[in-house]
Amino acid sequence: LAYLDDLQSNTFNSAIEEIENQKKIIEICEEISERASNNDSVYWYWGDALFKLAKLEQKDQQKSFLELAESKYLLSIEIEPFEDLDSKCRNLNDLYRYQYFQEVDMNTKISLLHKAIDTLNKSDNLLLEKAKIYALLKEPQLAVSYLEKITFKTDTSSNFLESFFTMFKPSLDDVTLDSDFDNIKNTKEFKEWIKSKKC
Helix, strand or coil: HHHHHHCCCCCCCCHHHHHHHHHHHHHHHHHHHHHCCCCCCHHHHHHHHHHHHHHHHHHHHHHHHHHHHHHHHHHHHHHCCCCCCCHHHHHHHHHHHHHHHHHCCCHHHHHHHHHHHHHHCCCCHHHHHHHHHHCCCCCCHHHHHCCCCCCCCCCCCHHHHHHHCCCCCCCHHHHHHCCCHHHCCCHHHHHHHHHHHHH
């Protein structure tokens, strides 16, 4: 698994090298799964490699890679539903969002967003991610309800320790400048929430 981690963190000069690296990760994951089929991490790495491969391959090959990546991510969660759950749910959510922006059919797009919400709801965290999906679904009240639960970064930290911990929090700009929120930026709910935050 440490070797897989090294392979995953490699940087490349060309797409061809990166494709070969992802294929190598997939090959190793296949071998490990034959010996340790209940190791959730293997399927997580496998899903990541397939997802990256889908982004690198030709359009006509993407669908099969994305479907396989989804199945591996789901298997990783099924095998170990509590270990690294936030990361697993975030990765699967990223996959559904990627498909959403690639998709043309509106019914399929909506279905993908509902899959994303079902995934994110497995975690008690990932509030910003949930707000984004509800914004894409044009449901401002639900999006704002999650935004209200988030502690946002401020510039009023009085000491180094406070500043250190707030740097990991999102800022209001992370919301107002994010195109995922474009669908709800002109709604009454969103405007009132922004106004309350700036007071």
